[in-house]
Amino acid sequence: TEQAERILGALQENTEKARTHTDGFLWSAAAKIPFVGDNLGAVTVAADALDAITQDGLPPVVSTATALDSNLFKPVDGAFPLETFTQLVGPVTTASDVLTEQRSRIDAIDTGSLLGPVQGPIEELQEKVGTAESAAAAAARAMRLAPGMLGANGPRTYLVMFQNNAESRSLGGIPGSIAVVRAEGGRLTFDDSYSYSDIGTYEQDVIPITPEEDATFGTTIARDLRDTTLTPDFTRAAQFAKGIVETKFGVPISGVLSVDPVALSYALDGTGPITLPDGTVLTADNAVTTLLSSVYARFPDPDDQDTFFSLAAQTVFSTVLEGQGDYRKTLEGLTEAVDEHRVLMWSADPAEQAELAETPLAGLLQQGGENPRFGVYVNDATSSKMQFYLRWDSTVDAVRCLEDDRQELALTVTLTSTAPADAAMLPEYIVGTGKFADVGTQQVNLRLAAPSGSTVESLEVDGAGTIVASGLLGDRPIVIQPALLAPGQEVTMKLTVTTGKDQPGASIVSTTPGVVPFKQDQRFESACG
Template sequence: MSDLPESRRTAARRGSRARVVLWIVLALVLLLIFAVAWVGVRGFLAKRHLEQSVSLVSTLRTQIADADTAAAQKTAEQLEDHASSARSLTGDPIWGAAQYTPFFGTNLRAVRDVAVVVDDVATGAVRPVAGVVGDLNQDAFTPKDGRIDLQPLVDAQPAVARATRTLSKATGAADAIDTTATLSPVTTAVNQLRNALGTVSRQASTANKVVQLAPAMLGHDGDRSYVLLFQNNAELRAGGGIPGAVALLQVKDGAISLGNQAAGSSFGPYEKPVLPLSPDTEGLYGDITGRYMQDVNLTPRFDVSGALAREMWKQKFGQQVDGVLAIDPVTLGYILRATGPVQLPTGDTLTSDNAAKLLLSDVYAKYPDPAVQDVFFASAASAVFEKVSSGGFDTKKFITALTDGTKDNRLRLWSADKAEQKEISGTAVAGDLPTASAQTREFGVYLNDGTAAKMDYYLDKKVAVGSSVCRKDGRPTSVVEVTLKNTAPADAATSLPSYVTGGGQFGTEPGKIKTLVAVYAPANAIYLGASQDGKGAALQTAVDGEHPVAQLRTLLAPGESTTFRVAFLGEAKFARAGVQAESTPGVRQSKTAPLRFDCGEPVPVG
């Protein structure tokens, strides 16, 4: 038994416990300091790797665009290394524990989530695509001996499909990252990641559809045939222009050739629509939509136009085709940038600079006979087609031409195969009606000629759209503004050919332009009202399926213009989405402009 007094023994025990507690506290403090330092250092390193990844993505895009295959594959490997390092640095136990600390934990979790998403994209999207990009360079799609080698597309299908799935999953993961309490730099980084993934994911989805569909549609699995509509923008239809010339496009394992050609006017009129029309289509555009080939695209629904054109071709030639493709002279002009000028049997030279004017205006003065005009149109299309099918073009410029034509809504495609059409639907070539989503609310402005002539060469169109939330229930009010102007010369009635003005034969005074304008809103929107030049507008209100439609008729003399506005009420769940409008492509295409619409302004009524 100790000789120390009880009081001193108690004090000693207390001192020993205090020292133990002190060492424990000190150890915890040191551990905390170490953890903070560890997380800080690794976080700094992870940040550097993520920044390198972003830089490499930009480099990779440029290399792929330039078809620099070797460099692109090397960059892809570097991107994967950096992304993997960032994921590893943010995946250790200390970082994992730190994610649950107050305040900083939310930021650490967000950084970790970003690293995981970037690594998944590098591994599951960039790597597989980089592995096939060499076989999908631009030269691979240049016809050789009149045939495109489809095997590279077939071989790329699994890799592109995997990349698309990865990007779709990554987009969802990025959207799920919690940024409600993150620091501004972290929030900014997450938003940048979301925006980039959203854009790339949509592009990848389109590319995947092309890769999956193109081989079969180009005859890899059996011969295909398509009706080709040449749409004349000088006489507008909602889907583009009147189908002045029609041809058969035949495809056999990548080899494409033109078959029968006929004037659009040679189909019909049929006693009744060749296929049943919906009451909405017939109510808006009349039964002539199904009775004349030249009117199948009065409706903006290209799936309807395609089915009608296919049936008309069958009734005339007894041949059941696999689909329908539409193109216009403006797009031919784009393609001529890639092919260079072509010589026509008439002695005319068709170039990228004169294609639209020659095909949509000059031809009517130079060749007054409509039959000769039809031959001229057919020879122009054949000449450009032969140049393309022979491989006599700049591939990069050709791809750009098709891209520009698609962006302008000048290219349309419909497949009679339901599975293929399901994949085409929703793409830029489908000719679908406007949709609404969390990202975008779309509107449509569709023009149909009422002059029954070729005066739309002189019709200028401007479209603007804007939106504001003005109601307590959060539903957005959107306004679409359309301005049309007749730019024909003052003496158009006498200076232009009667074939262009119509000569007054169809009820429109020569020189004037009559137009039917239909404004479509997304499904489930509500029509609020319309005005024309600041006054109430006389118009037709209808629906096309679930889409509200406002349609009015304008009549403009040379130099005259008119502006009308149409207002719709949208759904609250899409109130924060951006707004845009597509419109019928004319001879000259202008971009949709933003429209400032404040809640204090009166909503158009009429």
């Protein structure tokens, strides 16, 4: 737009002035003065990097976007505009490359040696350029991937899993229903939909599982669609689901997409209310309760529940594909869902999967790195839908910094049942039959993933030490601990570990997405400064 071009022009003028004012003989000479030099050098690098971004990175994007409609990615008659993606690959990749190069320069500034008036702005700049670079890299990746994955080079067949967070699994919930979707020429169409009763279970693994997976989750992850999401690694969950569906129906699957009702509610914030064929009106405010709680009182028959859940999910999905409502707001909602790991994607094409693996969409169980990573994964053990009434929260205390950049860290997880006191009076399909826990009480198995190469020192439940049952995924220890919660009860677990070497960074905690919004991948202070 003309406004964007005016803003860009003003930015270019200002950053060029800043760059020229921090260059030259006198400035270079002053940069060699002790105590002062580091600060002047930092300002020079920052000014030069910002000027490079405005002069080289932004113009191709602004000029290309100006020539296109404001709703760049909105489907038209149910088809995504593949030409738009193709047009934007070049300019968005250029912007991404420039930002990556300049972010590297800005991040190389040692802010610890800077004076306060310089340190603060430089650290803020590092954060903002980092955010911009990550966004640009994600956009460039999307432009490259979208045409092929939307069937520009031939039809694709995808498995879409709709996870039910009321019956928790590590990745969110059991796949309450699935759909087979065809992509061709930018258009997505539903071919078939199924529930668990249509698929059943298998006596043998549909694809091989590792000894570590067997020990940590059991063989059902490769035999029962409902348990494929027990693993917190979506790559494996998708491969198991693909194997089960291909074995059952003989349909080659090109990739797997997973969404949950909370993600659908975020999308409804943009599309506006939608009316289902039976007259039910779904809104951003009522979708989660309707799909994860009230449906069980309304439809006592499990088959009817599955049908309603599948129909609602597909209707919202189709409405998004039709571009209804404020599409910008719809995309913002779906972006929030991706950030919370409520929307996950896996491709059977190795090159595409390599690109996806660099994004939150991949839902990977991360291995290695300087940041110690914890995972808090909640799994229902009641055979119920009681996690609609469960909340959890996690914090990490940095106990001390050790040799070789190891840290002693304490992860604290608090589980709280929000079930009403008369929970036993809820429909049986919500509370369960009482076989695995008293009716109205919920039992969950927590799988706590410790950082790569770490040593588990202790586990406490409500302040009392307990025996640690553990498994292993890659080089990450997995601690398994059950918890039984009556209505209103709270259970606290504290896991203390010593990380592997070369992990001096801030701790990061990934958790199972529940039925309420939350912040995924929270960061906590390092013990090593």
